[in-house]
Amino acid sequence: MNSAPLLDVKDLTVVYPDGTRALDKVSFSLLPGEILGVIGESGSGKSTLGLSILKILPEKSEMRGTVTYGERSILKMKENELRDIRGKEIGMVFQDTLSAFDPLVRIGRQIVERSVGDSSIGYREASAKALGIMQSLGVTYPESRLRSFPHELSGGLRQRSFITMTMFQDPKIIIMDEPTTALDVIAQIQLVDLIKTLRGKGMSIIFITHDIVLASTFCDKLLILYSGRVMEFGRTSQLIDAPANPYTEGLISATPTLSNLDSGLRPMKGVLPSHKSMPAGCRFWPRCLYVQEICRSEEPPMTTLPGDRVSACHFAQKVLNR
Amino acid sequence: MTVMLELNNVSKSFVKKTGQGIVRINAVDNVSLSVTEQSNVGIIGESGSGKTTLGRIMTKLTEPDSGLITYRSVNVTGKKRKKLSEFRREVQMIFQDPYSSLDPRMSVRAAIADFMKLGGNEPDQEHISRYLSMVNLDDDILDKRPRDISGGQRQRVAVARVLALNPRIIVADEPVSALDVSIRSQVLTMFQDIRRRAGITFVYITHDISTLPYVAEQMHVMYRGRIVESCDIRSLISEPLHPYTMGLLAAVPDFNKDTADISRHIKSTSDVDMVPEHGCSFYYRCAHALPVCKDVDPPLAEQEKGRLVACHLYGSREASNGEEADDHFRNVEKK
Numbered sequence: 001m002n003s004a005p006l007l008d009v010k011d012l013t014v015v016y017p018d019g020t021r022a023l024d025k026v027s028f029s030l031l032p033g034e035i036l037g038v039i040g041e042s043g044s045g046k047s048t049l050g051l052s053i054l055k056i057l058p059e060k061s062e063m064r065g066t067v068t069y070g071e072r073s074i075l076k077m078k079e080n081e082l083r084d085i086r087g088k089e090i091g092m093v094f095q096d097t098l099s100a101f102d103p104l105v106r107i108g109r110q111i112v113e114r115s116v117g118d119s120s121i122g123y124r125e126a127s128a129k130a131l132g133i134m135q136s137l138g139v140t141y142p143e144s145r146l147r148s149f150p151h152e153l154s155g156g157l158r159q160r161s162f163i164t165m166t167m168f169q170d171p172k173i174i175i176m177d178e179p180t181t182a183l184d185v186i187a188q189i190q191l192v193d194l195i196k197t198l199r200g201k202g203m204s205i206i207f208i209t210h211d212i213v214l215a216s217t218f219c220d221k222l223l224i225l226y227s228g229r230v231m232e233f234g235r236t237s238q239l240i241d242a243p244a245n246p247y248t249e250g251l252i253s254a255t256p257t258l259s260n261l262d263s264g265l266r267p268m269k270g271v272l273p274s275h276k277s278m279p280a281g282c283r284f285w286p287r288c289l290y291v292q293e294i295c296r297s298e299e300p301p302m303t304t305l306p307g308d309r310v311s312a313c314h315f316a317q318k319v320l321n322r
Numbered sequence: 323m324t325v326m327l328e329l330n331n332v333s334k335s336f337v338k339k340t341g342q343g344i345v346r347i348n349a350v351d352n353v354s355l356s357v358t359e360q361s362n363v364g365i366i367g368e369s370g371s372g373k374t375t376l377g378r379i380m381t382k383l384t385e386p387d388s389g390l391i392t393y394r395s396v397n398v399t400g401k402k403r404k405k406l407s408e409f410r411r412e413v414q415m416i417f418q419d420p421y422s423s424l425d426p427r428m429s430v431r432a433a434i435a436d437f438m439k440l441g442g443n444e445p446d447q448e449h450i451s452r453y454l455s456m457v458n459l460d461d462d463i464l465d466k467r468p469r470d471i472s473g474g475q476r477q478r479v480a481v482a483r484v485l486a487l488n489p490r491i492i493v494a495d496e497p498v499s500a501l502d503v504s505i506r507s508q509v510l511t512m513f514q515d516i517r518r519r520a521g522i523t524f525v526y527i528t529h530d531i532s533t534l535p536y537v538a539e540q541m542h543v544m545y546r547g548r549i550v551e552s553c554d555i556r557s558l559i560s561e562p563l564h565p566y567t568m569g570l571l572a573a574v575p576d577f578n579k580d581t582a583d584i585s586r587h588i589k590s591t592s593d594v595d596m597v598p599e600h601g602c603s604f605y606y607r608c609a610h611a612l613p614v615c616k617d618v619d620p621p622l623a624e625q626e627k628g629r630l631v632a633c634h635l636y637g638s639r640e641a642s643n644g645e646e647a648d649d650h651f652r653n654v655e656k657k
């Protein structure tokens with residue numbers, strides 16, 4: 001646990017041009033060879049977080065705080081410096097792989113051309129490499145897949161193709177935005193196996209999802225977001241076995257699983273607040289089972305708890321000890 | 323317990339272009355099942371197994387190539403859904419993506435009123451509110467349009483609208499997969515409530531077994547267009563018989579469980595397209611396969627009362643290992 005973080009994010013705040021504050025003082029770090037699960041409901045700011053790390057937000061978006069990759073500060077970089085980071089050091093697999101590919105160009109050509117770009121390897125060498133990665137991802141008939149057009153492949157295969165394109169440049173970090181939502185349970189497991197293999201090769205992964213139970217089966221750490229704020233951050237086993245935040249606890253008990261059949265469904269009431277009517281104090285209070293007077297007026301501080309974890313709740317210690 | 327809807331040996335195939343050329347896909351292959359009043363049906367299978375096509379056949383949105391469909395003892399095969407006034411009102415389908423079924427220009431109120439009229443009732447505020455309250459929504463949502471409400475609310479509006487028709491069967495195709503986990507349980511609870519209060523029978527289609535126990539009792543597992551196992555939900559969870567079912571079940575993530583190792587049941591291959599010419603269509607992926615499986619297609623046969631399975635492992639109760647099963651099947655083949 002002593003190794004220096006590969007990626008360090010401190011007090012990252014993102015405001016979109018229309019004034020939406022999609023992230024608010026988000027802090028976390030990612031170690032080499034670590035899988036971080038970023039969990040949150042729709043609209044909580046997960047994609048924004050992924051896009052901010054690569055600095056690919058819409059023009060005129062406001063970013064504050066720091067994003068440090070190794071020794072370098074990403075937010076201070078110019079476009080030409082960023083080009084050496086995007087794809088080469090940090091890759092991203094977008095949620096919608098169908099629209100991320102050019103529909104009119106065969107998959108193989110896209111992988112090779114996008115990736116060869118300014119690198120020194122030739123076309124033939126690149127094709128062989130793409131084929132090799134496809135095989136290592138367990139894709140059968142990789143040659144014929146590479147000759148296919150994006151719409152001809154199933155969601156799972158298209159996603160593997162996109163991952164091939166991302167892996168092609170051997171990035172140190174891969175950000176995957178909701179990669180499993182469109183997959184059935186079996187394809188999900190195959191993807192998770194693949195992610196674990198990547199970790200085995202020393203890669204770090206940021207796995208964005210709203211599925212806390214799936215993330216709990218393989219992520220080393222979890223970052224729980226709510227309305228752009230970090231609710232809890234720490235090692236997966238700690239957060240799942242003994243959440244220190246009512247929101248984490250709510251997500252866990254609201255998730256239908258086969259082992260909690262007897263306790264029945266315990267849905268969380270309400271929905272994420274809209275950015276136009278953000279509640280004062282703790283953003284979660286209208287839905288919180290533990291809410292007290294102070295929660296409605298004062299934003300909870302980030303409390304550090306034993307075991308290197310943090311929770312944003314006025315009663316973090318109490319919730320943990322429950 | 324009256325049988326409402328019955329499918330007898332229905333099949334539907336499509337011609338599809340793939341990386342390997344043009345192929346004919348048996349999306350639904352000789353399926354028989356019945357929907358009994360108040361006993362909710364669950365249909366499980368991975369992507370492409372034919373679940374949606376089967377749901378569309380049940381609701382007569384797709385006409386099967388062959389087979390019989392009976393609704394309340396009336397043969398409705400070959401008749402257009404539009405022409406079957408009773409069927410059209412009583413058998414409804416809701417889809418994974420509530421965007422696609424709701425008109426973006428219509429307010430929630432108008433969407434429900436519209437369906438009440440279709441159902442032959444004059445829309446009034448009282449009834450509209452009642453349908454909304456059945457899906458746990460307040461009246462303050464009435465004048466909003468689909469884009470102004472959350473995904474979970476949209477899915478509920480889609481359900482409220484269908485309820486306005488007073489249906490007897492609702493076929494729900496992956497109704498919660500597009501929703502956040504937190505909203506998912508709200509919608510599942512709503513389904514439970516509706517069944518109890520409105521006496522509607524659900525056919526619930528999904529690839530995710532973890533949501534099924536809350537909404538359905540009678541399960542059918544589909545693989546490549548066929549039913550490979552049928553049983554009640556408790557047996558399915560506690561003692562799955564078909565290797566594919568075992569794999570699907572093992573794949574369900576759970577807290578305090580490492581990523582499942584489904585390789586005990588389903589061999590890790592993305593080569594899901596390969597099928598032996600004569601044998602079991604699951605053969606190349608099956609971790610339990612016997613030699614016989616490559617050459618003989620296992621029929622869907624009753625194992626115990628109410629339990630059907632299509633697998634040579636259960637060819638006979640005694641045939642618990644490969645050799646015995648082999649001998650057994652040599653005998654079977656001779657007959």
Ligand SMILES: Nc1ncnc2c1ncn2[C@@H]1O[C@H](COP(=O)(O)OP(=O)(O)OP(=O)(O)O)[C@@H](O)[C@H]1O
Pocket residue numbers: 016017018020021022040041042043044045046047048049058210275
């Ligand atoms: N380009 C944009 N301009 C203005 N607001 C935006 C923009 N993109 C996202 N937002 C808003 O920022 C907030 C966070 O959005 P984001 O896409 O990061 O959420 P998410 O957690 O990825 O959600 P989902 O699970 O639905 O993908 C939301 O309120 C969203 O409406």
Ligand SMILES: Nc1ncnc2c1ncn2[C@@H]1O[C@H](COP(=O)(O)OP(=O)(O)OP(=O)(O)O)[C@@H](O)[C@H]1O
Pocket residue numbers: 184336337338347348349367368369370371372373374375376529
């Ligand atoms: N209209 C169509 N034209 C051509 N092929 C089709 C059509 N509808 C379905 N298919 C094919 O039939 C097979 C079964 O499809 P279906 O949509 O019924 O599966 P599913 O189990 O619902 O899958 P999913 O979980 O991905 O929704 C697939 O191979 C699919 O590509």
Ligand code: SF4
Pocket residue numbers: 245246247282283284285286288289290291292295300312313314315316
């Ligand atoms: S600060 Fe208060 S409202 Fe917020 S999570 Fe903690 S107890 Fe709940």
Ligand code: SF4
Pocket residue numbers: 564565566602603604605606608609610611612615620632633634635
């Ligand atoms: S019949 Fe054979 S190949 Fe098919 S599922 Fe059973 S054991 Fe596996």
Ligand SMILES: [Mg+2]
Pocket residue numbers: 046047048177178
């Ligand atoms: Mg997103």
Ligand SMILES: [Mg+2]
Pocket residue numbers: 373374375495
């Ligand atoms: Mg489907």
